[in-house]
Amino acid sequence: MKGRQINYSEEELAFLRSHAKTPRRRLAELFNDAFGRNVSLENIKAKCTRMGLKTGRTGCYSKGHVSHNKGRKGWCAPGSEKGWFKKGTQPPNQRPIGSERVCPKDGYILIKIDETNPHTGHRGHFVLKHRHLWEQQNGPVPEGYFLKCLDGNKLNTCPTNWECMPNGMKTRLVAGNAGREYDNAPVELKPTILATAKVEQRLYELIKERK
Numbered sequence: 605m606k607g608r609q610i611n612y613s614e615e616e617l618a619f620l621r622s623h624a625k626t627p628r629r630r631l632a633e634l635f636n637d638a639f640g641r642n643v644s645l646e647n648i649k650a651k652c653t654r655m656g657l658k659t660g661r662t663g664c665y666s667k668g669h670v671s672h673n674k675g676r677k678g679w680c681a682p683g684s685e686k687g688w689f690k691k692g693t694q695p696p697n698q699r700p701i702g703s704e705r706v707c708p709k710d711g712y713i714l715i716k717i718d719e720t721n722p723h724t725g726h727r728g729h730f731v732l733k734h735r736h737l738w739e740q741q742n743g744p745v746p747e748g749y750f751l752k753c754l755d756g757n758k759l760n761t762c763p764t765n766w767e768c769m770p771n772g773m774k775t776r777l778v779a780g781n782a783g784r785e786y787d788n789a790p791v792e793l794k795p796t797i798l799a800t801a802k803v804e805q806r807l808y809e810l811i812k813e814r815k
Contacts, residue, residue, distance in 0.1 A: 610647055620648075620652060717729065750771055753765060770805060770809075772809075
């Protein structure tokens with residue numbers, strides 16, 4: 605429901621025009637003092653807008669404007685030092701090198717190693733623990749290969765529990781592929797499932813090479 609229309613006299617309209625560049629809050633105060641009225645700030649602003657009156661302010665610095673802190677390198681607002689970290693202070697959630705956590709997304713163990721984070725440049729970052737340990741013994745995982753957990757337990761990060769396989773083996777060891785599901789298969793069947801998948805993968809590679 606709309607409110608009651610506010611009427612302005614010619615004298616009041618002339619006042620608004622003559623004070624067009626006055627900030628609206630100040631203009632409302634001057635207007636009400638001058639005419640003994642109680643017109644709200646929002647109504648004054650709306651009336652000025654309908655009349656096409658503008659203060660001339662754009663919210664941007666004008667060309668040639670000089671910053672208040674020009675020539676004051678390192679200047680900070682007084683009192684801001686209260687929120688600064690003290691020298692040597694570490695965030696409470698920062699974990700030391702060697703810390704471990706389980707990734708909630710895929711269940712792999714992550715370990716923080718003493719190497720520069722390639723994304724942030726900071727010292728220390730988390731990597732897959734099983735891959736880190738495996739590569740320490742065997743070197744980098746070749747391109748086009750992945751590490752497969754042999755006993756189905758991702759928390760077992762011992763290098764002997766992981767085997768480097770071509771990416772093509774991934775689909776051969778999951779449910780829906782010839783009824784196999786390696787990770788959830790009985791322990792006694794895992795060697796057979798793995799051996800069968802390797803034979804199929806090698807056969808596929810030989811056929812591909814002959815084409």
